[in-house]
Amino acid sequence: VDGGWDICHDAQFRPKSPCTVYSIGISWDFSFDEDMERTYGCDVFSFDPSMNTDDFQRSKHIKFYNVGLGDKVTEIEVKGSKWKIKNLKTIMTELGHTNKRIDVLKIDIEGHERQSLPEIIESGALKNVVQLCMETHSYFDLGAMRKLHELGFRVFWAHQNPWAPMYTDDETLSYGMEVYFVNTNFIN
Numbered sequence: 001v002d003g004g005w006d007i008c009h010d011a012q013f014r015p016k017s018p019c020t021v022y023s024i025g026i027s028w029d030f031s032f033d034e035d036m037e038r039t040y041g042c043d044v045f046s047f048d049p050s051m052n053t054d055d056f057q058r059s060k061h062i063k064f065y066n067v068g069l070g071d072k073v074t075e076i077e078v079k080g081s082k083w084k085i086k087n088l089k090t091i092m093t094e095l096g097h098t099n100k101r102i103d104v105l106k107i108d109i110e111g112h113e114r115q116s117l118p119e120i121i122e123s124g125a126l127k128n129v130v131q132l133c134m135e136t137h138s139y140f141d142l143g144a145m146r147k148l149h150e151l152g153f154r155v156f157w158a159h160q161n162p163w164a165p166m167y168t169d170d171e172t173l174s175y176g177m178e179v180y181f182v183n184t185n186f187i188n
Contacts, residue, residue, distance in 0.1 A: 005032045005106055005133050006180050008156050013130055013182045015103035017041035022091075024069045025108035025135075027051065030058060032106060037061040042103060045095060049083035067091065069109050071119035087116070089123040099128065106133040121147045132181040153181040 008014065015021070019042040023033045026048045033044045043061050049068035056064050070085035077083070088105075092098050105126075107113055113136055120126060121144060132153060157180040 005178070006157050007036075007104060007133070008131055008180070008182050010182075012187050015040040015042055015130075018043065019103040020097065020100060021045070021104045021106070022102055023047070023106045025106075025110065030062065033058070033062050036104065040103075047091070049081075049085070050078070052081055065091075069107065069116050071115045087123065088120045088125040092125055102129045104131045104133060105129045108135040117144045118147075121151065126151060126153070126183070130183050130186050132183070134179050134181075136177045136179060148181060152183050152185040154184055156180050156182050 015036070017040060019036075019040050021033070021036045021042045021044045023036070023044055023046045026033065026046050028051055030046065033046050036042045036044050037059060041061070044063070046058070046062060046064045047067050047069065048064075049066055051064075051066070053064075053066060055066055058064055066084065068083050068085045069088060069091070071087055073086050073090050075082055075084055086094075089098075092100075092102075107116070109116065113134060117134075126132070126148075132148075159178055
């Protein structure tokens with residue numbers, strides 16, 4: 001179902017406690033975050049401005065931030081609400097994670113990855129990311145995918161999101177793809 005995420009369990013990529021996870025875009029579904037805490041003992045940093053709530057500590061290892069991911073630091077208005085938006089490098093700097101291993105970076109930001117991903121790549125924020133799990137929507141940016149490949153990221157799994165169909169006259173396509181990468185720079 002929508003919200004399920006796959007993690008590579010190969011020894012060189014598997015999260016090992018103490019581990020750090022960023023879960024960006026959750027819409028009140030903490031199941032991934034809770035599984036990362038329970039299964040691996042990771043500290044999980046959850047982000048989503050659409051939930052319209054203040055920052056809070058969900059559990060011992062899960063901290064929620066009322067912040068969205070974008071290509072710059074800004075504030076936008078969505079349906080009468082003000083959303084704080086920050087780029088990944090700024091988020092990492094504010095949390096003191098600039099040089100910290102990020103075991104899993106999960107991004108599900110409903111199409112805004114189109115603007116965010118190129119900035120994330122160019123900023124160097126992925127250098128310590130072991131696994132990147134991302135939902136893409138209605139486009140496939142081959143330039144960004146090539147740059148991810150050049151940085152050492154390889155797809156280990158991809159599938160259509162069955163909750164995001166797009167219909168044409170002749171066929172049903174997926175509006176959303178979930179693509180999972182490992183960073184080969186972490187191979188021992």
